[in-house]
Amino acid sequence: MKYCALASGSNGNCYYIANAEDAILIDVGINTKHVELRMAKLGIVPSSIKAIFITHEHTDHIRGLAVFCKRYQIPVYITAGSYRGSRLHLPEALLRIIRPDEEVEIGSMTVYGVPKYHDAQEPCSFWVSNGEINIGVLTDIGRICDNVKHVIRQADVLLLEANYDEELLDSGSYPFFLKNRIRNGWGHLSNHIALETVLAYRTRRLRHLILGHLSGQNNKVELVRQTFVPYCSKIKLSIATRYQETELFDSQILLPQSTPETVVQQVAYQAAFVFPE
Numbered sequence: 001m002k003y004c005a006l007a008s009g010s011n012g013n014c015y016y017i018a019n020a021e022d023a024i025l026i027d028v029g030i031n032t033k034h035v036e037l038r039m040a041k042l043g044i045v046p047s048s049i050k051a052i053f054i055t056h057e058h059t060d061h062i063r064g065l066a067v068f069c070k071r072y073q074i075p076v077y078i079t080a081g082s083y084r085g086s087r088l089h090l091p092e093a094l095l096r097i098i099r100p101d102e103e104v105e106i107g108s109m110t111v112y113g114v115p116k117y118h119d120a121q122e123p124c125s126f127w128v129s130n131g132e133i134n135i136g137v138l139t140d141i142g143r144i145c146d147n148v149k150h151v152i153r154q155a156d157v158l159l160l161e162a163n164y165d166e167e168l169l170d171s172g173s174y175p176f177f178l179k180n181r182i183r184n185g186w187g188h189l190s191n192h193i194a195l196e197t198v199l200a201y202r203t204r205r206l207r208h209l210i211l212g213h214l215s216g217q218n219n220k221v222e223l224v225r226q227t228f229v230p231y232c233s234k235i236k237l238s239i240a241t242r243y244q245e246t247e248l249f250d251s252q253i254l255l256p257q258s259t260p261e262t263v264v265q266q267v268a269y270q271a272a273f274v275f276p277e
């Protein structure tokens with residue numbers, strides 16, 4: 001599978017995942033012109049995108065959605081709550097309302113919705129599988145629920161939020177209520193919680209960890225790197241930033257699994273989590 005972050009950060013998110021001829025985007029949180037420019041740099045053709053999956057209605061996830069989906073006539077998979085919260089009016093022909101734990105087949109890939117804790121109407125994350133490689137994209141994670149653990153346990157490739165450094169957030173200029181909104185269990189993961197979570201739940205399957213959704217004010221690329229490097233000697237480590245797209249990664253060039261078991265067991269996804277009212 002091929003995958004990249006076209007943009008990642010608290011100001012805009014857009015992730016690309018492809019298997020053979022089939023490609024999807026998760027979120028379109030930068031404007032269409034930038035999506036097009038960044039795709040062009042990686043040799044990705046917008047018309048190859050078969051579906052767009054939206055995690056939730058916050059602007060950094062939908063900024064470019066309406067223009068992009070209409071320009072290329074791409075169906076948008078979104079929960080009813082996220083759609084309501086977005087206040088967008090997308091053409092009915094392109095709208096696909098999903099449950100937050102829905103499974104959707106897009107050509108040779110299956111996209112699994114993952115309900116999560118976040119201060120939005122009906123948010124979910126997604127992981128994507130071609131039956132062999134599992135790619136998890138976990139951003140805007142309020143807390144480490146069973147669903148998050150489940151995705152990490154079966155991920156070969158994991159894009160995980162490392163949103164803020166606890167000291168920078170604490171000493172920074174954000175008003176108190178905003179600081180609390182970020183760290184109250186409905187906001188984002190700090191660098192250290194992200195690290196502890198990866199160390200607790202990763203398996204030998206995990207071969208590529210990408211940290212993303214860094215805060216502009218409360219985090220630094222170098223801090224994220226320093227936090228994770230000591231624990232990632234056996235896997236590929238990348239940091240996705242707001243400034244530019246990552247390279248277009250190919251799962252085929254990742255190091256082989258350190259386990260002799262070459263048959264990868266597909267674990268059926270079961271929502272072990274009821275989304276709270």
Ligand SMILES: [Zn+2]
Binds near residue numbers: 058
């Ligand atoms: Zn976000």
Ligand SMILES: [Zn+2]
Binds near residue numbers: 056058118120140
């Ligand atoms: Zn959000």
